Amino acid sequence: MMVRLVLPAHLRTIAQVSGEVTLEVDEPITLRRVLDALEARYPALQGTIRDHVTKERRAFLRFFACSEDWSHESPDANLPAAIASGAEPLLVVGAIAGG
Amino acid sequence: MSTVRVLAGTRKGAFILTSDGKREKWDVSGPHFAGWEIYHVKGSPVNPDRLYASQSSGWFGQMVQRSDDGGKTWAPVDNKFVYEGVAGTHQWYDGTPHPWEFKRVWHFEPSPTDADTVYAGIEDAAIFKTTDGGASWNELAGLRKHGSGPKWQPGAGGMCLHTIIPDPHDPLRLFIAISAAGAFRTDDGGETWKPINRGLVSNMIPDGTAEVGHCVHRIALHKSNPNRLYMQKHWDVMRSDNAGDSWTEVSGNLPTDFGFVIDVHAHEPETIYVVPIKSDSLHFPPDGKLRVFRSRSGGNEWEPLTKGLPQSDCYVNVLREAMAVDSMDECGVYFGTTGGQIYASADSGDSWNPIMRDLPPVLSVEVQTLA
Numbered sequence: 001m002m003v004r005l006v007l008p009a010h011l012r013t014i015a016q017v018s019g020e021v022t023l024e025v026d027e028p029i030t031l032r033r034v035l036d037a038l039e040a041r042y043p044a045l046q047g048t049i050r051d052h053v054t055k056e057r058r059a060f061l062r063f064f065a066c067s068e069d070w071s072h073e074s075p076d077a078n079l080p081a082a083i084a085s086g087a088e089p090l091l092v093v094g095a096i097a098g099g
Numbered sequence: 100m101s102t103v104r105v106l107a108g109t110r111k112g113a114f115i116l117t118s119d120g121k122r123e124k125w126d127v128s129g130p131h132f133a134g135w136e137i138y139h140v141k142g143s144p145v146n147p148d149r150l151y152a153s154q155s156s157g158w159f160g161q162m163v164q165r166s167d168d169g170g171k172t173w174a175p176v177d178n179k180f181v182y183e184g185v186a187g188t189h190q191w192y193d194g195t196p197h198p199w200e201f202k203r204v205w206h207f208e209p210s211p212t213d214a215d216t217v218y219a220g221i222e223d224a225a226i227f228k229t230t231d232g233g234a235s236w237n238e239l240a241g242l243r244k245h246g247s248g249p250k251w252q253p254g255a256g257g258m259c260l261h262t263i264i265p266d267p268h269d270p271l272r273l274f275i276a277i278s279a280a281g282a283f284r285t286d287d288g289g290e291t292w293k294p295i296n297r298g299l300v301s302n303m304i305p306d307g308t309a310e311v312g313h314c315v316h317r318i319a320l321h322k323s324n325p326n327r328l329y330m331q332k333h334w335d336v337m338r339s340d341n342a343g344d345s346w347t348e349v350s351g352n353l354p355t356d357f358g359f360v361i362d363v364h365a366h367e368p369e370t371i372y373v374v375p376i377k378s379d380s381l382h383f384p385p386d387g388k389l390r391v392f393r394s395r396s397g398g399n400e401w402e403p404l405t406k407g408l409p410q411s412d413c414y415v416n417v418l419r420e421a422m423a424v425d426s427m428d429e430c431g432v433y434f435g436t437t438g439g440q441i442y443a444s445a446d447s448g449d450s451w452n453p454i455m456r457d458l459p460p461v462l463s464v465e466v467q468t469l470a
Contacts, residue, residue: 010134010159014175044175048159052179060158094158 001025003034004089008061011049011092015042020089029084031063032075049092064091101468103425104169105443105454106150107435108137108463113152115140115170116454122431122445125454131173132164136203139420139463140170143209143217147467151217151233153204161203163219165233176233180204180221183240189223190252199223199243206420208263212270220260224251224277226289239289242275247294247311254278254314254333255379261419262315267322274328274343279304279314282330284343295343299332316359317419321368329371329398331361331419336373338398349398354385360422364447365430369397372424372432372448374417382437383414391434393448407451408442415440420463427468435461 005021012018023037032055039046050057055075057063063070066080066088082088105116105125112130131137135154143149148169154162161180164173180201191197202222210216215232218239225243227236251258259278266272271288274295281296294310304312314333321327330337330346334357337346350356355375364370371394377385384390389408392401415438425431432444439458442451 008158010156014159014162044162047161047178053181058158058160 001027001029001084002086003029003037003083004086005034005038006089006091008092008094010094011045014044014048017042022086027084029079030076031070031073031079031090034079034090035075060095062093062095064093101427101470103427103431104142104147104467104469105423105433105441106140106142106170106463106465106467107441107455107458107461108140108152108420109435109439109459109461110136111459113137113140113154113170114455114458116441118454120427122425122427122443122454127455128170131170132162135162137462138203139206139465141207141209141465142169142467143214144211145209146214147469149209149214149232151207151209153207153219155203161201163204163233177229177235180219180225180227180236181238182225182243183238184244187243187248189248189258190250192253194252196249199225202257205259205261206263208265211265211267218263218265218273220263220275222257222259223253224258224260224280226260226263226273226275228289239285241285241290242283242292245283245292245294247280250311251277251280252312262318264318264320266325268325272325272342274318274320276315276318276330278316279333280311281313282315282318282328282343295339296346297344298339298346298348299337300335300348301333303333317361319361319363319371321363323368327368327397329361329363331358331373333357333379336361336398349394351394351399351401353392353401354390358417359419360417360434362422362424362432364432365424365426366428367395367430367447370395370447371398372422373401374422374434376416382416387412387414389413389415389436391432391444391448391451404444404448404451406449407444407453414438418460418462421461423464423466425466425468431466433464433466435464437461 101120112133114129138153140152150166152164186199188196206220208218219227262276264274328339391404415436421435437460440456
């Protein structure tokens with residue numbers, strides 16, 4: 001399945017991409033699989049969204065899918081069908097924090 | 100004619116300033132990595148165009164950037180710093196055990212003999228090493244596991260390993276410093292370490308002369324005599340004449356002996372510089388006067404250097420990584436402030452000029468003298 005992903009501007013710079021990222025991800029479409037595919041395509045992003053070892057989400061990042069906050073869902077839960085089909089993008093968002 | 104290159108890390112990006120040997124006019128490039136905290140940028144003594152930069156962010160964590168062309172272009176290298184074995188605990192601010200957690204790289208120290216070998220000082224305090232130009236990092240775990248680790252505690256800025264000094268004459272000897280654990284030395288290339296804090300007195304720890312727990316802010320040495328070390332501690336300016344085995348206070352006539360930076364003149368091993376800061380709660384200079392103090396006798400007797408520096412209403416700080424010297428015939432001295440100025444002196448500190456003055460808060464300043 002082709003999954004669309006929107007990254008924060010700083011991570012687009014690191015990955016050297018502009019606009020959305022499109023990733024081929026095997027079903028079932030879960031956060032873990034999407035992020036695995038992202039980090040495989042763009043190794044420089046390893047450690048920037050989730051911890052290298054624990055794979056836990058970095059505290060000041062959030063995952064939004066179809067207007068819902070998926071930040072606290074299991075990384076192995078199925079994402080909404082609209083994300084899996086590519087109809088809607090998965091958003092990685094920097095929390096409002098810092099200065 | 101020589102070229103001088105200043106590598107400045109700031110709260111919101113890196114800047115590279117270049118000048119000829121006169122050090123009057125400066126070309127500026129940057130911000131590099133705009134929006135990210137750049138704790139440190141340092142070049143290899145072997146290949147000065149090989150630079151390593153610590154790029155970090157509260158949102159996105161740690162990146163390590165490497166340049167092979169003097170900072171014109173950069174590429175990310177490995178950013179994975181994983182403690183060896185079970186990380187264990189150190190002391191938290193309230194004295195309770197706290198798990199060791201990687202937060203950021205404070206300092207890169209490229210090897211004096213190999214451009215692909217670099218030491219990294221990190222928070223929570225540990226030392227890592229790469230021998231492949233940053234493609235992978237491995238901990239020199241003998242430091243953290245030397246036995247006193249559970250007693251180490253963070254300073255206000257975090258429990259950072261911020262100073263790494265290779266002995267220029269002994270490839271197996273390194274000096275490091277941690278806030279707030281103290282100074283340590285290895286004589287076997289990082290396998291084993293010993294605390295070198297005898298003579299330090301710190302009133303804010305239960306046993307003021309304890310083996311560890313001291314908030315050392317910076318150490319410096321002159322390459323001609325690596326047995327002589329100079330230290331700016333939280334309070335007190337100290338000197339060791341035996342590679343850190345013991346220390347004596349050399350604060351002398353300083354208006355305050357609190358501060359962060361200390362550095363040594365490139366050609367005069369007894370000439371050292373500090374920037375006195377009023378106190379640990381008032382992180383600004385005494386009397387609103389930004390003064391560098393110079394001793395030409397290895398401490399104790401200090402003279403204020405004020406020409407070209409603001410002498411009223413100045414309330415900036417100068418952080419521990421933010422002073423450096425060049426090695427031109429007339430030694431240049433440089434420091435950056437939390438107010439975004441970088442001041443430079445092309446005459447050993449006698450007079451100063453701001454070579455940049457509206458940067459984000461300056462976290463680090465390094466200088467390269469290029470042929």
